Amino acid sequence: MWEFVNYYFIPGLVLGCIYALGAIGITLTFGILRFSNFAHGEIMMSGAYLTWTVMAAFTALGAYFGFSDWALHPLIAMVPAAALVILIFLATDRFFYKPFRKAETIKVVMASFGMMLIIRSAVQVIWGPNQITFVRGIAKPNATLSEITSNMGLQILMPNKHLFIFAGTIILVVALGYLLNRTRIGKAMRAVSDSPDLAHVTGINVDKVIRATWIVGGICAAAAGVFLVMDTQMLETTMGFRMLLPMFAAAILGGIGKPYGAVAGGLIIGLAEELSAYPWIGDTPLLSPGYKTGVAFAIMVVMLIVRPQGLFKGRSF
Amino acid sequence: MKTMTFATAATLLATTAMADVNIGNPMGMTGPIPDLVAPMAAAVDLAAQNINDQGGMFADGQAFNVVRADSACDPVAAVDAVTKLINVNGVSAIVGPVCSGAAIAQAESVSIPAGVVTLSVSASSPAITTMEDGTDLVFRATASDAYQGVALAELAIAQGMTELAVSYANDDYNAAIAAVFVEAYEGMGGTVTANEAHEPNKASYRSEVATIGASSENLALFSYYGSGGITLMRNALETGAFTNFIGADGMLSDEVIEQIGAENLGTTTFTTAASDSSTPAYAAWQAIADAAEVPASDPFVPNSYDATFMMALAIEHAGSADREAIAASLRAISSAPGEIILPGQWAEAKAILAAGGDINYEGGAGNQDFDENGDVAGNFSKSTVVDGAWAAELIQ
Numbered sequence: 001m002w003e004f005v006n007y008y009f010i011p012g013l014v015l016g017c018i019y020a021l022g023a024i025g026i027t028l029t030f031g032i033l034r035f036s037n038f039a040h041g042e043i044m045m046s047g048a049y050l051t052w053t054v055m056a057a058f059t060a061l062g063a064y065f066g067f068s069d070w071a072l073h074p075l076i077a078m079v080p081a082a083a084l085v086i087l088i089f090l091a092t093d094r095f096f097y098k099p100f101r102k103a104e105t106i107k108v109v110m111a112s113f114g115m116m117l118i119i120r121s122a123v124q125v126i127w128g129p130n131q132i133t134f135v136r137g138i139a140k141p142n143a144t145l146s147e148i149t150s151n152m153g154l155q156i157l158m159p160n161k162h163l164f165i166f167a168g169t170i171i172l173v174v175a176l177g178y179l180l181n182r183t184r185i186g187k188a189m190r191a192v193s194d195s196p197d198l199a200h201v202t203g204i205n206v207d208k209v210i211r212a213t214w215i216v217g218g219i220c221a222a223a224a225g226v227f228l229v230m231d232t233q234m235l236e237t238t239m240g241f242r243m244l245l246p247m248f249a250a251a252i253l254g255g256i257g258k259p260y261g262a263v264a265g266g267l268i269i270g271l272a273e274e275l276s277a278y279p280w281i282g283d284t285p286l287l288s289p290g291y292k293t294g295v296a297f298a299i300m301v302v303m304l305i306v307r308p309q310g311l312f313k314g315r316s317f
Numbered sequence: 318m319k320t321m322t323f324a325t326a327a328t329l330l331a332t333t334a335m336a337d338v339n340i341g342n343p344m345g346m347t348g349p350i351p352d353l354v355a356p357m358a359a360a361v362d363l364a365a366q367n368i369n370d371q372g373g374m375f376a377d378g379q380a381f382n383v384v385r386a387d388s389a390c391d392p393v394a395a396v397d398a399v400t401k402l403i404n405v406n407g408v409s410a411i412v413g414p415v416c417s418g419a420a421i422a423q424a425e426s427v428s429i430p431a432g433v434v435t436l437s438v439s440a441s442s443p444a445i446t447t448m449e450d451g452t453d454l455v456f457r458a459t460a461s462d463a464y465q466g467v468a469l470a471e472l473a474i475a476q477g478m479t480e481l482a483v484s485y486a487n488d489d490y491n492a493a494i495a496a497v498f499v500e501a502y503e504g505m506g507g508t509v510t511a512n513e514a515h516e517p518n519k520a521s522y523r524s525e526v527a528t529i530g531a532s533s534e535n536l537a538l539f540s541y542y543g544s545g546g547i548t549l550m551r552n553a554l555e556t557g558a559f560t561n562f563i564g565a566d567g568m569l570s571d572e573v574i575e576q577i578g579a580e581n582l583g584t585t586t587f588t589t590a591a592s593d594s595s596t597p598a599y600a601a602w603q604a605i606a607d608a609a610e611v612p613a614s615d616p617f618v619p620n621s622y623d624a625t626f627m628m629a630l631a632i633e634h635a636g637s638a639d640r641e642a643i644a645a646s647l648r649a650i651s652s653a654p655g656e657i658i659l660p661g662q663w664a665e666a667k668a669i670l671a672a673g674g675d676i677n678y679e680g681g682a683g684n685q686d687f688d689e690n691g692d693v694a695g696n697f698s699k700s701t702v703v704d705g706a707w708a709a710e711l712i713q
Binding site: 003006007008011012014015018124128129130131133136137138139140157159228231232233234236237238239242243274275277278279285288289290291292293 | 346347348351352487513514515516518519520521522523524525526527528531543547548551554555556572575576577578580581
């Protein structure tokens with residue numbers, strides 16, 4: 001029982017949180033700008049690299065002033081990094097996507113594919129192709145949590161990094177909910193997502209909405225990238241690309257243009273990937289773990305056939 | 318930036334000059350094992366430098382150019398890179414690719430159809446031994462894992478591991494060595510409690526290690542460190558599923574110590590292709606490598622030097638940079654009979670060849686005598702963590 005919770009369910013949720021945050025950006029771009037942004041994974045990756053750089057710079061600064069133990073928590077270092085990620089997003093939009101705004105979708109999709117390669121190569125030039133250690137060593141389970149839960153007859157083993165990832169995801173999703181439901185710009189974003197022409201006619205400033213989309217997507221992408229490296233504890237230039245396809249699956253599962261759908265989709269895909277390897281029947285894994293990537297795509301394909309608009313009634317194509 | 322552009326332009330001009338000898342060198346500069354590949358590429362460049370410093374190619378001293386491309390340790394990238402090297406750069410032969418999957422893919426779809434010789438520096442999959450059908454174009458300067466898998470199984474038994482679980486990445490190199498290992502280990506009386514593939518490049522392997530971890534404390538891990546190996550080890554240690562690890566070349570990197578920490582690696586042993594450091598050929602290689610500050614004993618670094626040097630010798634022996642004669646010449650210069658040539662002795666070899674004599678190259682990595690399949694014999698070493706760094710010891 002506790003083996004199931006600790007080794008399958010919690011890791012599935014962690015992965016699901018990362019997919020969910022990435023999928024929010026993808027689904028918003030898809031819903032509002034109407035193209036699938038292939039560069040989203042690379043934006044996540046560059047957010048993680050920028051966060052690492054901020055942390056390393058802070059430690060170096062500490063050493064310069066004689067404080068050898070200065071260390072910045074990734075969740076704090078993420079703030080300036082997210083600002084830079086938003087700038088990258090806005091710059092790519094201004095110079096690479098805006099010229100294609102009125103053209104066929106395929107052109108801007110190709111432009112985003114090009115951006116993906118450009119950003120990855122730029123990161124390889126700046127930071128090198130080698131892996132970078134984010135946090136050294138192995139993460140032991142949080143002792144306080146294990147003690148409290150064992151007093152209650154439970155046995156939860158979670159390292160601190162996973163607690164931070166859960167907390168960060170919850171805060172971001174609640175903030176996103178507030179933005180979309182309670183603020184003017186959030187309502188405008190939803191309106192443009194539902195019908196851009198109608199929104200334009202009613203006087204909504206579409207350019208402003210597009211900027212807001214990139215900002216929200218940028219924050220979520222930077223957070224997803226940082227949570228990913230907090231979990232894997234290393235930086236690597238293709239890590240964003242590897243997450244891209246499951247994130248697309250999550251966005252489609254939840255319904256295109258539906259941020260809450262993306263969150264639900266991300267959690268479902270993350271859980272499905274990890275739980276598919278649990279020995280549900282007998283002692284052998286239900287599905288060899290070597291094929292767990294396929295689970296995300298199987299769900300996506302079935303969803304597209306059975307219910308193309310997704311769980312939350314997004315747009316269907 | 319401007320100087321870089323000029324440098325690139327200059328390189329392009331140099332490599333396309335007609336009178337030079339060009340060989341293609343696809344290496345996994347990016348991808349899952351860049352740390353391992355960087356010193357290997359340095360060894361290739363060192364060999365080219367030695368050759369050019371000692372009179373270059375042929376009687377008129379043509380330059381020996383290495384045209385490098387990034388094969389990224391990936392079959393698709395390797396096919397692209399080698400297609401460009403053969404069709405655009407017009408290279409005479411291929412020295413490289415690093416990874417077995419990349420080497421097999423590029424040989425099957427590009428270099429064999431084009432009739433170009435491939436001399437891989439480190440591709441060790443047993444599948445390469447038998448991949449050719451009627452042609453004699455694929456060679457390698459490192460021993461097949463058909464031997465390393467057995468050596469690793471012997472090591473596991475010697476360390477008292479009577480049972481273990483196996484996890485291997487789903488690619489040509491790792492799946493092949495895992496299969497050889499499992500067969501040899503079971504043949505020696507060991508028990509494999511679980512044997513599962515894992516998909517490379519996942520963010521988490523917790524369910525994988527939980528699935529196979531209930532059965533044993535020992536894990537035989539076949540993976541590339543940069544595409545999941547480190548993450549899988551970390552997850553295994555975090556969840557307490559495994560404490561003892563054994564594995565092969567793909568995991569032997571300083572990155573493993575850097576990221577996981579030496580204190581967690583007390584009972585970890587990885588094997589790799591190694592050199593017998595007591596031979597005169599190794600002493601000659603070490604002198605050259607030390608002078609150039611290339612790490613002489615790092616995995617596949619002597620093999621990379623040997624491969625480049627032998628390719629140059631073969632082209633010199635053939636008397637022209639034409640692709641056809643290179644395979645036969647490669648066999649002629651590497652095995653007896655002939656005057657023994659050690660690493661760095663380019664001028665001597667050139668003089669003997671000019672006089673019509675025979676040579677027999679003995680490399681830092683081994684004697685480099687190709688058998689009928691283009692394979693060489695080799696030695697292996699085991700590495701453990703001592704004082705925070707890998708310490709290698711030759712397996713006898």
